[in-house]
Amino acid sequence: MANDKKISSRFIYFFGSFGGILFGYDIGVMTGALPFLQTDWNLSGSAGLVGWITSGVMFGAIFGGAIAGSLGDRYGRRKMILISALIFALGSLLSAIVPNNGSYFLIAARIFLGLAVGAASALVPAYMSEMAPADKRGMLSGLNQTMIVSGMLISYIMDFILKDLPGAWAWRVMLAFAAVPALILYFGVLKLPESPRYLAQNGQLDAARHVLSMIRPANEVNAELKTIQEVTSEEETATENTSWGSLFSGKYRYLVIAGIGVAAFQQFQGANAIFYYIPLIVEKATGQAASSALLWPIVQGVILVLGSLVFLAIADKINRRTLLTMGGTVMALSFLLPSIMKWMMPNMNPIWIVVFLSIYVAFYSFTWAPLTWVIVGEVFPLNIRGKASGLASSLNWIGSWAVGLLFPIMTAVMSQEAVFAIFGGICLLGVLFIRFCVPETRGRSLEEIEDQGTNRNAKKEPTIN
Secondary structure (H helix, E strand, O other), rough: OOOOOOOOOOHHHHHHHHHHHHHHHHHHHHHHHHHHHHHHOOOOOHHHHHHHHHHHHHHHHHHHHHHHHHHHHOOOHHHHHHHHHHHHHHHHHHHHHOOOOOOOHHHHHHHHHHHHHHHHHHHHHHHHHOOOHHHHHHHHHHHHHHHHOOOOOOOOHHHHHHHHOOOHHHHHHHHHOOHHHHHHHHHHHOHHHHOOHHHHHOHHHHHHHHHHHHOOOOOOOOOOOOHHHHHHHHHHOOOOOOEEEEEEEEOOOOHHHHHHHHHHHHHHHHHHHHHHHHHHHHHHHHHHHOHHHHHHHHHHHHHHHHHHHHHHOOOOOOOOOHHHHHHHHHHHHHHHHHHHHHHHHHOOOOOOHHHHHHHHHHHHHOOOOOOHHHHHHHHHHHHHHHHHHHHHHHHHHHHHHHHHHHHHHHHHOOOHHHHHHHHHHHHHHEEEEEEHHHOOOOOOOHHHHHHHHHHHHHHOOOOOO
């Protein structure tokens, strides 16, 4: 742990959330690299292979998230973020030096890279929620999403800058550049302290008090540490073991289902179909070559970054469930309306699809995109937070992997409008899930959320708040 009292809370929050840059960059970089890779390796007719190359990162992330959650409980969030940064740097370089036409080597390298991506997606929200005060937790946890979309925008810009390199070099340099933010993260996190809740849970009370003194007013440190100790003591004396099966016991079931459900719905709603394949979507809709449509990802990236900044401004002013309901409804309409318009007007200008996708991205950017990780970071009880966050992350990446793998296959056998209509239906199911299965968490301490959820049946609290 860093022992320098002069380290600022802003530095802690910045590098605590910087892990989002890593998997944001890798989510975005394949968007620009894929058209050049397809041309270089003649993969335009291999939808399944393209899907696996694109989604290999998400497949690895499924396992990285689950493993990192348990290891984070054992060894600490900070140490596991450091290890993830090194894996990410190595995986990025392996992806760039893959032999010519080495599709399976590239898939394996991206699965390895995905271990780090999944780990970051599990560790960063948990770390940020445990460092942030209750009244600012939404905003500070939302920094994770700002970092993710900033990483995506950086990757889109790099793709556009590098697009004039020879085809065989363009996609390799795009993939290799991901090692740069990984190394920045590593050296930044070296100076970060460990989570005070992790330290207290492991008996390091002086260290926990020291960390709290960096990020809380002096008159709040002892009270918060006492609260953390009380919750930790209660969990240690609980009769249940923190096995995977205990996640779905009567005591924890409600909060676990809420957290992992939100994480799963975020990806099955189809966002990554846009982020990975927007040049190919534009190509199919307009006939414009995908390799020359790389300005569209930048447009999407700018929308995402602006949306994340909107979220930072409103994160702790509007209820989580209200934002998720509004966002999910507009997202559903953005997917469904092009299908309805196409049915009513067969000669509709296909650019309308891209317009509606931009509306989807705008509302996704300040609702489901950041709030998923805020809720995952704050809804799980302390004693199971590592395992539950890992499971939520894995389910999120299962959805991301499935969408990344199946989208090119689905669009090869049906119209894009039909595929997006399916995603629209899933968005509506997500709204229903929010209304009936997710508690309101804004402004409540992690301990209050835990008390509400674990005692819900006894108190007969309604699901809708």
